[in-house]
Amino acid sequence: MQPIISIQGLSKTYAGGFQALKNVSLDIGQGEIFALLGPNGAGKTTLIGITCGLVNPTSGKVLADGHDIRADYRAARAKIGLVPQELSTDAFETVWATVKFSRGLFGKPPNDAYLEKVLKDLSLWDKKDAKIMALSGGMKRRVMIAKALSHEPKILFLDEPTAGVDVELRREMWEMVRGLREDGVTIILTTHYIEEAEEMADRVGVISKGELILVEDKDALMRQLGKKQLTLHLQEPLTAVPEGLGQYQLALAADGAELVYTFDAQAEATGIAELLRELSKKGIDFRDLQTEQSSLEEIFVSLVKGRA
Structure with a gap:
């Protein structure tokens, strides 16, 4: 199946010689949620800007649903909705008017029923006649999403969509994004x-x-x-890690009451069972155990540090 976004050999060097992107290639399939992670200044916003036709690349090619973003700009751009990081909209306009105007910018015929559905899905329907200047930051963020969806795009870019949004609203927006994916919209998220x-x-x-x-x-x-880490809460404290267990990455807590085994997730099935058998042979009993796994954040930090 042809990817809905195909980025090939994309590079961008700004005036002054700063190279923001270096030969980036990436395919994104229809209906997936793709998260683009990176520290500040890594090139995320530049990559989005080029893919949305807002920034010219130095070299490389981008196809959006088969349309070249430069050679066939109008067709490509019509497939894309963009929610930028900055909140920028007409503060004196109403929610309904600004969303309807955004649809018209793409030459789409009026479809009030569709726009009503978008606003209801974003919990904005009761605010449709409110001026944007009167809305909270979270509501303004939702209006930006409604504008991006107004022309029924197949691809939606969300650049820091929940920045400054409270936890409850953030989770509501996650549910909204999942619903869009179920409708076949491809989501690219930074x-x-x-x-x-x-x-x-x-x-x-x-x-x-x-x-x-x-x-x-x-x-x-x-x-x-x-x-992953397996922590064994021992029945009796130890003074040192038992001999003969050098093949395991074991650490003893300062008070001797906990034995911690660190292992790769792939080694889980055999490693834990073998360790517990060895401890049993040595007469070491435990009263409880728990496991923890590295979060995506820890993996991300280790990857970026490794490239520093």
């Missing part, structure tokens, strides 16, 4: 909230210093790179 990517994304891309250093299925990434 976020500083790593739990947002962990909660929603199908795949994760990590960009650092203009280079795309990793693209992976989120669950596979956490299996491959996620470290």
Whole structure:
């Protein structure tokens, strides 16, 4: 199946010689939620700007639903909705008028029923006649999403969509994004909230210093790179890690009451069982155990630090 977004050999060098993107290639499939992660200045916004036709690349090519973003700009741009990081809209206009105007900008015929559905899905319907200047920051963020969806795009870019939004509203917006995906819309998300990517994304891309250093299925990434820890709460404290267990990454708590085993997620099935058998042979009993796995945030930080 042809990817709905195809980015090929994309580079961008700004005046002064700063290279924001370095030979980035990426395919994104229809209906997936793709999270693009990276520190400030990594190139995320430049990549989005080029893909949406707002920034000219130095080299490379971008196709949106088969349309070249430069050679066939109008057709490509009509497929894309963009929610920028900055809140920018007419403060003196009403919610309904600004969303309707956005639809008209793309030459779409009036469709009040569709716009009503968008506003209801975003919990904005009761605010449709309110001036945007009277809305809270979270509501203004929702208006930006409604504007981006007004022309029925197949691709939606969300650049830090929940910045400054409270936790409850953030979770409501996550549900809205999942609903869009179920309707076949492809979502590309940049976020500083790593739990947002962990909660929603199908795949994760990590960009650092203009280079795309990793693209992976989120669950596979956490299996491959996620470290796990098994903590055994011992019946009797130990003074040292028992001899003969050098093949395990074991650490003893300062009070001797906990034994911590660190392992790769892939080694879970055999490693834990073997360790428990060895401890039993040595007469070491435990009263409780618990496991923890590295979060996506920890994996992200380790990847970026490794490229520093």
